Amino acid sequence: MEIKPRDRILQAASELFYRQGIKATGVDAIAALAGSNKMSLYKHFPSKDDLVIAFLRKRDADFRAWFVAQIDGRAEHPQDKLLAVFDVIGEWLAIPEFRGCAFINAAAEFPLEGNPVHQVSAEFYDQFRVYIGTLAGECGIASPENLALQLSLLVEGAIVSEQMKRHSGAAEQAKQAASVLIQNSLNASNTTY
Structure with a gap:
């Protein structure tokens, strides 16, 4: 075809x-x-800007579908899915073609918040946090948005760290930190009931 x-x-x-x-x-x-x-x-x-926006929107749709399928294929329980996020990210960071996150890179090239390229990049991470927050909420965590932001920051940091220095082990370190954050959030949620 x-x-x-x-x-x-x-x-x-x-x-x-x-x-x-x-x-x-x-x-x-x-x-x-x-x-x-x-x-x-x-x-x-x-315009080139229209092409850039189309590139980012397609990348968003493709990555999101791939990412969620990877997570769903690895774990059933929401808590396990939260940790699987870091396994999937780690595998993505390890591919030879990895050049960082297209959305972080685009936001760096177009740093003004009002720029449409920057806005589309920010929307990607907003949606990523919603996905993580949904999983956190399904775990019974009292403040899923807080945990989602914390875990998202770990993911973003691991991505940038790996972009700066290949084979840094950032995803594994981020997963260890995530495990502590998830457990602390679960413990705090269990004591409030």
Whole structure:
């Protein structure tokens, strides 16, 4: 089955944006890798910003589906799923193609909070925290949003640490810290009832 021109362009942009950075990647390079031209690129994406947003939205949908499937395939109980988050992240950090988190990278390249690229990146982590908070709530934790923020910070820190120094063991260290936070949250929730 032939890939549609729009999808080829988005695929090429995704590869280059992740590997080289958004600002370092020109539309000529994207069009060339997609086997297209700038006219076709702009027909499907009126601006580079539109292409960047499409890249991030697709990355969000793809990553979220993959991530949740990985977690669900490893654990049934919400507490075990919370810890499995760090196993899945650890495996992702270990792949040779790892270049950091596309959303953290994009937010760093577009640091102003009002920028649409920054906003889409922030939305990704907002949704990630909601997912973690839902699991924490299913464990009976009294303040699931607090634990979700704490665990999310551990994940984000592990990602950046691994990006800065490969094979750092950051995901395993984050998992150990997460285990303590989860247990403390469970203990605190059990004493309030």
